[in-house]
Amino acid sequence: MGVWNAKWRTAALPELASRDWDLIVVGGGICGAGILREAARRGWKCLLLEQRDFAWGTSSRSSKMVHGGLRYIAKGQFGLTRASVRERQRLLAEAPGLVEPLSFVMPHRGGFPGPKVFGGLLAVYDALAGRRNHLYYPLQQLRYLVPGLSEGGLRGGTRFFDAVTDDARLVMRVLGEARTDGGEALNGVRVVALQREQGRVTGLEAEDLESGQRFTFRTRAVAQATGAWADRLRAAKGTEHIRPLRGSHLLLPGWRLPLAHAISFMHPADGRPVFVFPWEGATVIGTTDLDHGGGLDQDARISETEVDYLLQACALQFPASGIGRRDVLSTWAGVRPVVSDGEARLKPSDEKREHVLWVEPGCVTLAGGKLTTFRLLALEVLRACAGFVGRALEAGDEPVFKPCVASAVPALSPAQRLRVVGRHGGGIAELVRWVELLGNERVGATDTLWAELAWAAEGELVLHLDDLLLRRTRLGLLLPEGARGELPRIRALCQSLLGWDDARWVREEADYLALWRRCYSLPE
Structure with a gap:
């Protein structure tokens, strides 16, 4: 792949700005990386520009889960769930050591959903994945499966499987595959404006945030994958827009609350799902789901209210552990780019997680989407860009990751x-x-x-x-x-x-x- 460091970047930037590109991808999260990877494998001359750092936004501050979206079945979003579970299985097969299976346990305490309803949802979930992947455990067995779990009203629990990853490393791995196939990627380059000729996007102006220099790039198409920033550069703005929602997490030392499984349950305050799960030798408590009122250009951060919300959730499930603020090792908060029509102000957790494409001549903007389905989103964006580039998009189902020994x-x-x-x-x-x-x-x-x-x-x-x-x-x-x-x-x-x-x-x-x-x- 060649040298890829700050010295190389300084020398390469002017030369890369002088080229004619088929596609420039704006945004260096998982969706932008996926678009670059799929374009590069097809021989497109493609470049990715990220204003801060790769995975700086949502893609390093997610819940780390590669899942099919079980709760989307209850909302009738079967297409989204089907695509997600199949992509989850693909990633598990292609990237062992990076995307790993994780078992989840849902305790049943007499409220909704009970074992039968939850088992029914999982039966649909498993059917979409093509394999049975869940089992009910009565209380006597659940004690051994999850020691320390509160037994107040506890009847038993259902175990099922999804997957977990290091989201930032997933982005870097996808970028590495793109670069192997000829794609280029730069961080610290902020797109200032899109250039248009006769109503069509033909290039962009960008600023190197390290030196302050400005560069003009020429391209046949621009693909915007800027997440919560998606509204900033597009010209035509309709009723749909990005509603930034913040999800925050607490991280505990693994020894303080050791778990072999993720525990999934509904928070008593608002009925939305919360997880306590093992990750990288530590234990994560997350996530919240609130409107993000802060600026998007600074790192998001957890609020006092969110800390209390998550600690309360943990205390209710593991009361004997005595987990408190003193046990928190670190926190992180990310902003999800959820597409909203703006007409009815739904609760954050009730907003759909479907994505949309906004298309104008020479430019395609991806809004919304999920980490798990980044490959499918990339292909959809490339299909929309193909006419601008003047290339047919060959059908194909090649692996995202080349095998390594x-x-x-x-x-x-x-x-x-x-x-x-x-x-x-x-x-x-x-x-x-x-x-x-x-x-x-x-x-x-x-x-x-x-x-x-x-x-x-x-x-x-x-x-x-x-x-x-x-x-x-x-x-x-x-x-x-x-x-x-x-x-x-x-x-x-x-x-x-x-x-x-x-x-x-x-x-x-x-x-x-x-x-x-x-x-x-x-x-x-």
Whole structure:
């Protein structure tokens, strides 16, 4: 794939701006990455521009679940559920170590939905997936399945399966596949305006946020996959618009509330689903669903009300655990881009999660959508762009991910091999070089290798320290105080790889810790 770091970016930007492109993708989340990947595999000359960092928005701050949307069946959204469960199975098969199966348990306490109703929904869910995937457990067995679960009114529980991922690494893996097939991707480049000739989009003007320089790009088509920012650049605005909804999460050390399964239940305050589940050796409590009133250009952050809401949910299910604010390791909040018609102000959880395409000559805007179905969304966008590009979109059902061999990393245990191959894909050869230099030592109590940190700093286009610690790795979430205690050793390993002098490192560290306190810790 070639060099991909800040030095390369500085040299490449003017040259990339001078080319004629078939397609420029605006937005570096999972949908933008998916569009670039599908365009690149078809030989389109394609470029992705992201204003902040890859996966900076919703795609690094989701609930980490690759699921079919069980609750959408109850709303009659069978098409969305069918597509989701089939894509879930595809991702499980193609990206082991990155997308992993996760069992869920729904406790039944006498309210809605009871075992029969819930079992009926799961029967439909399983039929759409093509396999039976659930089982009911009476109370005596449930005690062994989920120790510590409150038994107040508890009758039993139903176990079913979905999947979980590291969402930011999923974006990086998809971008890696696109780059292998000839696509290009840049972060830190903000699209200022679309250029139009005779009513058709023919290019765009963009600003390099690192240098302040402006560049003009020419292209046959623009695909906007900017999530909650989708309303900003499109010319024609009808009744449908983006309603930004915030979902926030708490992260606990795994030892504080150890779980082998995700626990799914309805919050007593508003009846919406909440999950407590294992992720990356820690335990997540989430998610909320509120209108996001803050600005979209700053990292979203959890509110005091949301903290109380999630802690209350956890306390009701695990009262003996005594989980409180002192146990919270970190937090994150993401903004979901939900399409609303604006006529009736539905409750956030009642808004449909269907996506739409807004099309104008030379430009297609994707609004809404789900992480699980990014491949299908990408194909739909490309079909809409094909006429502008002057290419037929060949039918095909090729894998998103090229196969990689886990045995290519001999110095690691089988579990570590599976994990790093899943996260790094085609970059595994470069990672192996770092494993040979640094061994298989992990950073703190996490599963992240020091070798992964070094490779990210050297070859995964890190522009700022939060890119490295919050998205290329998740150390800023998984270690106390945003990994403050490991920063001296991280500096010793990564500063020269990033090409930063001492003054730059000091500035980056101060900015990162301030960001972490503001947006990834409990509200002050």
